[in-house]
Amino acid sequence: MGQTPTLHMLYTCPFCWKVRSLTEHLGMDVEYIGVNGMKIKKEVAFAGDWGKVPVFTGEDGNYVVDSTPLMIHLDATYNGGKMAAMGDAERQKKWLDWADANVSKATVPILYGTLGAALKTTTRISKLEKFGFFSKRLYAWAGFPIMWGIIARKRVKKDGRTPKQLWHDLLTEFTDQHGGKPFFGGAEPDLVDFAMFGYTRSISPFPQFKLLEDHEKGMVWYQRMMGTLQ
Ligand SMILES: N[C@@H](CCC(=O)N[C@@H](CS)C(=O)NCC(=O)O)C(=O)O
The missing domain is CATH 1.20.1050.10 (Glutathione S-transferase Yfyf (Class Pi); Chain A, domain 2)
Structure with a gap:
């Protein structure tokens, strides 16, 4: 067990709500960090050049960006890939x-x-x-x-x-x-x-x-x- 996972987000960002809805569905223990909308690039500078929210940081300290790949990552890591395996x-x-x-x-x-x-x-x-x-x-x-x-x-x-x-x-x-x-x-x-x-x-x-x-x-x-x- 490492650190508690974090999700850097903007409250009003549609992409962030895709990810947050999944973490809430999975009942994950995640710390939601609201960034300053005027300083997004600076506040997520730890995630390299991406410069956008959402940014998820896992227990191991590694970050994942971009909402759709991030949802796929969460399903694979915390849900045994069950959703990705559903249907066609x-x-x-x-x-x-x-x-x-x-x-x-x-x-x-x-x-x-x-x-x-x-x-x-x-x-x-x-x-x-x-x-x-x-x-x-x-x-x-x-x-x-x-x-x-x-x-x-x-x-x-x-x-x-x-x-x-x-x-x-x-x-x-x-x-x-x-x-x-x-x-x-x-x-x-x-x-x-x-x-x-x-x-x-x-x-x-x-x-x-x-x-x-x-x-x-x-x-x-x-x-x-x-x-x-x-
Ligand atoms: N394709 C990205 C888009 C993320 C995105 O555009 N986030 C916006 C907030 S809604 C942002 O952080 N914009 C900051 C910028 O572009 O400087 C995703 O799905 O996560």
């Missing part, structure tokens, strides 16, 4: 890629799609995350509403769907894959369930979450996933 490996890989390619992109527009939404999200983030007094205000009033709001609006326009419609379509596409079973993985959740759950859960502290709440099948699955956490 190719299907699992395809849908992990699908979630990373599509769902992460849908998250930014829903949180920052209009200037009003961007400002609401940003002030909420500045309350949730750890910032210094000045950066807190700077972050709330200047940074994200302008930068991300503009990027998100461009993306939404190009797609032609509202951020809500986009999320609903993704949840439908995903739950259609369950084939009447409780989870994507079948009777039990697999890595795709946890990736999708992490993305969805990262929106839950924000008022925009109500836009997802009328996706009935999606929410039934979401609550079921909540029930698998320890």
Whole structure:
């Protein structure tokens, strides 16, 4: 036995919630370390050039980065690789890629799609995350509403769907894959369930979450996933 594993994360980072949901499901003893959103590179400098969260450090002091490989690592190390071995490996890989390619992109527009939404999200983030007094205000009033709001609006326009419609379509596409079973993985959740759950859960502290709440099948699955956490 070495040190207690740590997970460096941002409270509002969707990728971090993929990993954290899995550690909570497995009932792991992990110390969650909230980094300062304005100093991510510095705070995870111990993990080399990566410069992003999440970063997981195991009992042996070795770190693992990048949420999807990190989930696969946790399953292999702390769960006997049970999730990776569930069902068709190719299907699992395809849908992990699908979630990373599509769902992460849908998250930014829903949180920052209009200037009003961007400002609401940003002030909420500045309350949730750890910032210094000045950066807190700077972050709330200047940074994200302008930068991300503009990027998100461009993306939404190009797609032609509202951020809500986009999320609903993704949840439908995903739950259609369950084939009447409780989870994507079948009777039990697999890595795709946890990736999708992490993305969805990262929106839950924000008022925009109500836009997802009328996706009935999606929410039934979401609550079921909540029930698998320890
Ligand atoms: N592909 C990575 C993406 C991680 C990522 O982009 N994290 C963001 C926070 S949501 C970050 O740390 N960004 C800092 C930066 O890019 O400077 C993953 O899945 O873990």
